Amino acid sequence: MVFRWIGTVLGAGALVAACLGLAVRYLPVTDHVMVILTSASPYLMLAAPVAVVLLALSRRWVPVVLAVVAMLVVVAVRIPLYTGPETRQAQTTPVRVMTANLGMGRADARATAATARDLADVLVVQEMTPEAQAGLSATGVDRDFPYRVVDPRDVASGIGVWSRHPIVESAPVDGYAMPMLEVRLRVPGVAFDPTVLAVHLAAPWPAPIDAWRRDVERLPATLRTLALDAGSGAVIVAGDLNATVDMLPFRRLLDNGYRDAAEQAGAGMSRTFPGQRRVPPPLLGIDHVLVRLSSASSLQRVPLPGSDHMGLVVGVDVPLNPTVS
Known part of the structure; x- marks a missing residue:
């Protein structure tokens, strides 16, 4: 009893x-x-x-x-x-995107650059200080990724994009707590230039939550505008969204054809934070890649020694002749 x-x-x-x-x-x-x-x-x-x-x-x-x-x-x-990759379109070309939060610039530049060199075509970094940019450049990342748009800033605000493919257009995205960058790439064989949005939203914790709420409520409108501007071109959104898939504001981003790469690739929760130690392992998936008019065929987490995040490398299949869905 x-x-x-x-x-x-x-x-x-x-x-x-x-x-x-x-x-x-x-x-x-x-x-x-x-x-x-x-x-x-x-x-x-x-x-x-x-x-x-x-x-x-x-x-x-x-x-x-x-x-x-x-x-x-x-x-x-x-x-x-966890259901795995969906049926791929017949005519695509792969674009490998790596997103890396450098942990206020403390990530090991040599290790980060080596991972990007081996696994990525596009490197999107957040929390890039001037010293972190200099460290990455010293490793030869500018040679391996000859096209770049970078905005290094103190503490956590810096952001940057390095690419093996030519960057034909770029612009800052204003109105957020931290800088964002929009770039358009020229990928061989692709009829419409893909757009990459480098994102870093304010943190909801431990700072007051107001800045994060403003950012995450504003982002759907930014993504809608991005989709309209991109037309038939693929859109790839990469960065630290400081939100998990179990947060309603995150799932509201998955509109206008956007998909979460982790779900599309069957990669599960893709936990990236905190990423300093193996014990305990990362508990939260707050770094993300979203795709539109393209599909994520693979996703892997990669270590970023010195950072409090793990990085993500996503294989994105970009259609050669995409059509708006």
């Missing part, structure tokens, strides 16, 4: 945790409490199968049914993150 009551209490607690993890995914992120809860959402949802087992052992059959329903909803929510 004692075991049954203990199992009931623990099972009910696990069911509440799982339901909370599901519920917060569909609520606005308005304060630090919601930042914490939405960040913890995937881990709270893991309590659903625990609830099923505990309540079944306690023979609480009505709560068991509720727990099973919660578990099925959790599965429906998480499975799309």
Whole structure:
């Protein structure tokens, strides 16, 4: 009898945790409490199968049914993150994009440049200080990626794009807490020049959340404008969005044909932060690549020694003759 009551209490607690993890995914992120809860959402949802087992052992059959329903909803929510690459278009060319938050310029320049040299065609960096830019240039990154638009700044505000493909247009994107860059690339064989948007949104924690809210609420309009300007050209958005897939404001970015590369490639949560140590491993996926009129066929995390983030390298299949969907 004692075991049954203990199992009931623990099972009910696990069911509440799982339901909370599901519920917060569909609520606005308005304060630090919601930042914490939405960040913890995937881990709270893991309590659903625990609830099923505990309540079944306690023979609480009505709560068991509720727990099973919660578990099925959790599965429906998480499975799309792991289902793998979709059918690729027949005529495409690969463009490998690496996004790297340099951790206020502290990332090891030689290691970052070596990873980009081996794996990327386009390198997008955030938190690039003047010293970090100089360090990257000293490694020969300017030779390996001969086209660049860089805006180094102190502390966390610098941003830059290096490319193996010619950059035919570039412009800053104003109105955000930190600088962003829009560049257009000339990729051989591609009829319409792809656009790359280098993004870094304000952090929602531990600073006041207001700047992040303004940034993430403004970004959908920027992405709509970008899509209109790009026309039939592919769009690739890369950087530190300081948001996870379980935050409603992030999923609102997936409109006008934009897709999350991690989901499209079946790469799961793609956790990149904090990235300093293997133990504990990164817990949050806040660095992202979004694609439009193109498709992500692969995604891998890469270490950035010295940074508090891991980097992402995404293989993007850019159609040779894309059409607006």
